[in-house]
Amino acid sequence: MFEIPSAPTRVHYFIEEHSAALQHAALMIGGRPWLRRAQRLFETLQTQSSLHGQVNKEIVAFHHLLTATNGRPHRGSEVVYASPFEPTSSHFEDIKLLADDLWHVFQKECANQSGQIKREEGNAYA
Numbered sequence: 166m167f168e169i170p171s172a173p174t175r176v177h178y179f180i181e182e183h184s185a186a187l188q189h190a191a192l193m194i195g196g197r198p199w200l201r202r203a204q205r206l207f208e209t210l211q212t213q214s215s216l217h218g219q220v221n222k223e224i225v226a227f228h229h230l231l232t233a234t235n236g237r238p239h240r241g242s243e244v245v246y247a248s249p250f251e252p253t254s255s256h257f258e259d260i261k262l263l264a265d266d267l268w269h270v271f272q273k274e275c276a277n278q279s280g281q282i283k284r285e286e287g288n289a290y291a
Contacts, residue, residue, distance in 0.1 A: 174214060176270055177210055177214070180207055183266075188207075190231055190263060190264075191230065191231075194231065194260070202227070203227060206224065216278055217275075221275070228271070231261070231267070232264050
């Protein structure tokens, strides 16, 4: 499961639960380079609980990839694989819902971690 010194976050559990679907979406939209990138992100989350720094950037980029299903990637995202699905297909609707759920969990957990960091910094000066 997870080999991290502190408790896994909701993002960790979400990615663990939806790993296969997220990897499939990465492959369908971004091709093998994005599949490998997603796998590296998931591997990093196996040993790291913080969602800041590079992990934060990778989750944001991954979300941008997943929401670029209309064929127009967000700035900074590369959609390199021509998906066999139409943007109006149910597959893209499922990917959009998955991306929205990931983003919601990520945003909530980042807010929690920011609050914990501020509380810890406040205690250090007390």
